[in-house]
Amino acid sequence: MQSIPIRNLSARLVDPFQREYYYLRMSITDVCNFRCNYCLPNGYQPNPERDKFLHLDEIRRVIQAFAAMGTEKVRITGGEPTLRKDFIEIVENIANIENIHTLALTTNGYRMAKDVEVWRKAGITSINVSVDSLDPRQFYRITGEDKFDDVMRGIDRAFEVGYQKIKINSVLMKDFNDREFEQFLAWIKHRPIQMRFIELMQTGEMDYFFQKHHISGQILMDKLLRQGWQLQPKGRTDGPAKVFSHPDYQGEIGLIMPYEKNFCVSCNRLRVSAKGKLHLCLFGEEGVDLRELLQSDNQQLLLQARLFGALQGKREHHLLHQGDSGVRANLASIGG
């Protein structure tokens, strides 16, 4: 593995294809209380040896090292990150780290109605919520939880406590939600919601499900362009969605199409799992263990050297087209 001299404090996270990494997706737990059919259809299965997730100081150290190398945006994800008892402390700690301007959260929203005000005070600057259907019965069919009304109340509450925009994630699936496009459009007409449709991605646990339910986002894109929606420019810390706006709509549409040609050209994000492994790609390797370098603040330069060295092995793009999703059994184990 290539390394940098550990005194080189100014090293940036640049890979061999000259892509720079400004965005860290930090998973803080693998545990989830939902059973989404495309992710954890049998629910979270605890590890018999007990899962030991990074504790607060370890998480802080990871992010300090990334921030020192140019990271500006951190997204907290999981599993369901808000299940962690020390969730608020984690948020407060990250929010205080120099250079981190955006502290985002991806959540299934189950406790948002109750807690979103506290999240905002603690330092969460933006929220992405998963809502795979606007029909409560279909929502239950997909997620295994009867929590549609709670999630909707949570979204309303988020606007009440001061969020200007909320992003909603919906995984596009034939026979589950592919006929709801018009309802979603009507829903965002007078709401500042960015409604994102994510193409179903193949993971190790779902070959048959993928073949049966995957649909391309291209059909939606053609429809949007025909109806006068316009593609918006991207910022350097933005996620992978292509975002469209329309003068008649307050909301926006985002399309996440990982099977599209050149999807990975603008990759700007790295991942750290809840057990302290660096993952260079959502679909890929086993991960590089960071945990031994998270035990004291004095190890930060060694940690930075390990991050830089590992990044030099990053692939140019995923291999999903060859049906190769790497070692990923599901996306809950890495945070999506």
Ligand SMILES: Nc1nc2c(ncn2[C@@H]2O[C@H](COP(=O)(O)OP(=O)(O)OP(=O)(O)O)[C@@H](O)[C@H]2O)c(=O)[nH]1
């Ligand atoms: N293939 C692939 N999919 C991704 C990548 N980043 C995000 N996604 C998919 O998009 C989903 C939604 O991501 P979010 O957690 O909402 O984050 P984001 O899209 O980066 O959001 P913003 O930062 O708000 O733009 C993820 O769970 C993945 O399914 C990526 O690098 N590669």
Ligand SMILES: C[S@@+](CC[C@H](N)C(=O)[O-])C[C@H]1O[C@@H](n2cnc3c(N)ncnc32)[C@H](O)[C@@H]1O
């Ligand atoms: C793994 S979840 C973690 C955060 C939180 N539990 C949630 O659902 O928002 C993050 C995102 O991954 C997406 N996701 C999970 N499995 C997926 C798959 N196979 N294909 C596409 N998106 C997937 C979910 O829809 C969700 O928006």
Ligand code: SF4
């Ligand atoms: S998508 Fe999120 S809410 Fe659904 S099972 Fe996976 S981790 Fe849980």
Ligand code: SF4
């Ligand atoms: S699939 Fe891998 S290389 Fe492509 S954008 Fe996602 S993380 Fe980056």
